[in-house]
Amino acid sequence: MTVQTTIYQPQGTGIIRGSTLILIAFATAFFPRLLNSMGFPAPINFVHFAAVPLACGIVLVQTRIKDKQQIAITKSILGGLSVFFSVTIVSAMVNGAGAINAALDFLLLTEWLLLLLAIMAIPITPKGLQHLRKWILGFGFSNLFLALAQKLLLQIHVLKHTRLTIDDNVQGVFYLSSGGHVVSSNVSILFCVYFCINAKKAPIWMRIGVASLTLMQILFADAKQVLLVSILAWVLLILSQVKNIGKTLQYALIASVVISIFWWCIWNIDAFQSYTGWIRPEIYGPDGDATVLKGTALRLIPHYYQSSLNWFFGLGPGHTIGRLGGWMIRDYANLLVPLGATTHPMTQEVWSAWDSSYLGSSMFAPFWGWAGIWGDLGFVGLAAYLYLCLIVWVKICPNDCSRFMFLNIVVNGFIFTLMEEPGFMLSIAALIGLQWQEQQVKRMQHYETLYAIGRAKSLVEVEPH
Numbered sequence: 001m002t003v004q005t006t007i008y009q010p011q012g013t014g015i016i017r018g019s020t021l022i023l024i025a026f027a028t029a030f031f032p033r034l035l036n037s038m039g040f041p042a043p044i045n046f047v048h049f050a051a052v053p054l055a056c057g058i059v060l061v062q063t064r065i066k067d068k069q070q071i072a073i074t075k076s077i078l079g080g081l082s083v084f085f086s087v088t089i090v091s092a093m094v095n096g097a098g099a100i101n102a103a104l105d106f107l108l109l110t111e112w113l114l115l116l117l118a119i120m121a122i123p124i125t126p127k128g129l130q131h132l133r134k135w136i137l138g139f140g141f142s143n144l145f146l147a148l149a150q151k152l153l154l155q156i157h158v159l160k161h162t163r164l165t166i167d168d169n170v171q172g173v174f175y176l177s178s179g180g181h182v183v184s185s186n187v188s189i190l191f192c193v194y195f196c197i198n199a200k201k202a203p204i205w206m207r208i209g210v211a212s213l214t215l216m217q218i219l220f221a222d223a224k225q226v227l228l229v230s231i232l233a234w235v236l237l238i239l240s241q242v243k244n245i246g247k248t249l250q251y252a253l254i255a256s257v258v259i260s261i262f263w264w265c266i267w268n269i270d271a272f273q274s275y276t277g278w279i280r281p282e283i284y285g286p287d288g289d290a291t292v293l294k295g296t297a298l299r300l301i302p303h304y305y306q307s308s309l310n311w312f313f314g315l316g317p318g319h320t321i322g323r324l325g326g327w328m329i330r331d332y333a334n335l336l337v338p339l340g341a342t343t344h345p346m347t348q349e350v351w352s353a354w355d356s357s358y359l360g361s362s363m364f365a366p367f368w369g370w371a372g373i374w375g376d377l378g379f380v381g382l383a384a385y386l387y388l389c390l391i392v393w394v395k396i397c398p399n400d401c402s403r404f405m406f407l408n409i410v411v412n413g414f415i416f417t418l419m420e421e422p423g424f425m426l427s428i429a430a431l432i433g434l435q436w437q438e439q440q441v442k443r444m445q446h447y448e449t450l451y452a453i454g455r456a457k458s459l460v461e462v463e464p465h
Contacts, residue, residue, distance in 0.1 A: 018059040018122040019132050025055035025115060026430055029422040030139050030173060034146075037176040042332060048422055049107050056114040063121040070120060070440075073395045077117055080391060081110055084384040088317055091377050094309050095316030098340035105317030105324050105376060112425035113388060116396065119433030126441055129434075136430050140191030144210075144217060147172035147184050151220040167222035174423060178327070179362060179416065185223035186418065187427045188214045189230055190405055194431050197401045198438070219271045224278070225363050225415060231259060233407035237400060278363065289359060296353045296366035297321045297346075301375045304346050313378040319344035320375030321367045323420035326351075346375075362416045369412065369419030392432070398439040402432045 029048035036044055065071070085106055092102040124132070147170050153159040154166045161169045171180030172188070192214040196207045218226050238251045265272040266279075283290040297320060304315055318324035318341070325347045329336050350366050357364075374382045389410075397403045405428050412418040419425065 018062065018118070019124070019128060021055040021058055022115065022118050022122065023132070023135050025051045025118070026136070026139065026426055028052070029111070029426045030143075033171075033174045033177045033180065033423070043335065045332075046335075048111070048426075049104065052111050052114050052426070053107070056118040059118040059121045063123065065121055065123055067440075073391070074117060074121065076391050076395070077113060077388065080384065080388040081113065084110060084381070084388060087313065087377055087381045087384050091313040091381060092317050094313050095319060096342065097316035097319060098342040100336060100339040100341050101316065101318035101324065101329075104328070104336075105322065108323055108420040108422070109373065109385065110388070111422055112429040113392070115426050116392070116429040116433050119430065120396070120436060122437075124437055124441065126445075129437055129441055132437075133434055136434060137191065137195065139430075140187065140194075140427065141210075143172035143174075143184055144188045144191070144213060146175075147188065147217045147221065148213060150175070151217075165222075167220065170217065170221035172217075181221035182223045182225065182362060182416070183418065183421055183424050185218045185221050185226040186229070186408070186412070186424055188217050189226055190408065190427060190431060193404065194401060194434075198435070222274055224275055225361075227262070228363075229408060229411045229415065231255075231262070232411045233404055234258075236407045236410070237404050240403065241400075278361075283359070289357070290364045293353065293357050293359055293364050293366055294368075297350050297371050297375060300346055300349055304344070311378060312380045314374065314376045314381060315344055315346060316342070317376050318342070320346055320372060321350055321417075322369070322372030322376050323417040325376065326367045326372070326417060365416055367417055368415055369417055370414060372417060372420070396436055397432060398436055402435045405431055 025048065028051040032040075032044045032047065036042060060074070088102050088106045091097070092099070119132075122128075150159060150172070151166075151170045154161060154169055159169070168181050169176075170184070171177065172184035174180035174183045174187075177183070192210050195202070195210055199207065217223075234251070234255055238248055238255060241248045241251060262272075266275045282288060285291065301315065301320060302310075305311065314320070318329060325344065329341045329343055333341075354366055370382070373385055377385075389406075393403070393406055397406050409419060409425070409428060412424075
């Protein structure tokens with residue numbers, strides 16, 4: 001019996017191990033908003049754009065992994081990234097977008113894939129996996145506990161808030177950022193799901209406690225859409241299991257119970273009353289205000305096309321309703337404009353439509369991920385990105401927990417710009433990568449057990465009688 005044991009090779013003996021590089025890179029995307037609110041200069045928010053690709057490159061160059069399946073997955077993702085990068089460059093050239101636009105747009109959309117590649121590439125032992133899991137979970141729980149502490153400190157007026165509401169300032173490690181309460185709550189629920197499902201050695205009271213604290217954060221932050229997104233991701237997960245009738249029925253039964261309890265809570269518990277603001281059928285019809293506002297960019301973008309190439313390559317990276325065009329270039333103009341960042345009048349027209357609407361919730365925002373990719377990079381760019389997502393779904397998501405997390409990306413892409421929020425996307429990459437490595441360790445332990453049994457049998461057979 002031949003057994004591959006490459007996953008158990010020790011990590012590189014350089015100054016910094018691969019897992020440490022990954023943790024540092026993850027931290028540069030997870031904590032900069034908090035550091036910025038504490039007085040660090042604004043460029044701290046851009047460090048991860050260098051740290052994540054650098055860490056990925058070092059790990060990939062130094063890795064000694066020889067598993068054929070893993071190598072094939074890595075090549076597929078790198079090939080897809082090359083295609084997507086080429087499309088981004090072509091789109092920038094066709095539309096006269098700045099080079100900094102192309103670079104930032106590419107990284108905002110693919111940085112999570114680079115971190116995922118790096119996590120997959122480190123040769124890891126069970127002890128090393130435990131170490132990596134401990135630190136990543138520590139990052140996630142620091143966000144949860146900080147958010148709960150912020151709620152308390154805001155209530156007793158120790159923390160001041162000069163903009164947004166008290167609820168909107170419950171932002172965890174994403175403190176004092178626009179939409180930080182939604183990002184923080186999304187991150188917390190993903191870490192909660194991972195912990196409750198995968199931390200099998202944790203006592204049940206601890207899992208229930210983590211789930212309860214996470215729900216408290218979501219309610220304190222008034223991040224209504226987070227629960228809705230999770231429910232929709234769960235429904236999509238159920239639909240993806242249609243070939244497995246038993247699992248589909250099991251998930252559907254649990255989902256129906258949870259949704260029924262949630263519906264009861266909306267109408268009977270004060271903490272859930274804010275959800276009733278969405279239950280207005282008149283705003284969701286074909287000509288409803290929410291539908292019209294949500295589709296604003298879809299109607300406006302083609303009006304700015306100057307040639308047939310725009311259908312294929314969009315209006316250029318950072319020129320429509322993605323995170324870069326919608327927020328970053330405006331918020332960091334003093335940093336990005338001197339570097340050649342370009343904008344497009346289409347973005348301001350969408351902003352005007354949203355500012356004039358009475359629907360202020362991000363659920364109805366005309367700025368959302370999938371439309372942003374299409375608007376910036378056209379149908380070719382959207383197809384290239386969907387291909388990368390398909391690779392992750394088919395080849396890297398090893399279980400239903402990781403598929404649920406991936407579907408959170410898909411659903412959020414129809415709501416707001418979280419697909420380009422580094423802290424959110426890299427958190428999902430870290431958790432999916434952890435689960436992939438856990439499957440690898442289990443597989444290798446299984447092979448080693450079979451090898452040990454086979455070797456023991458062979459010794460018995462050759463032993464003289």
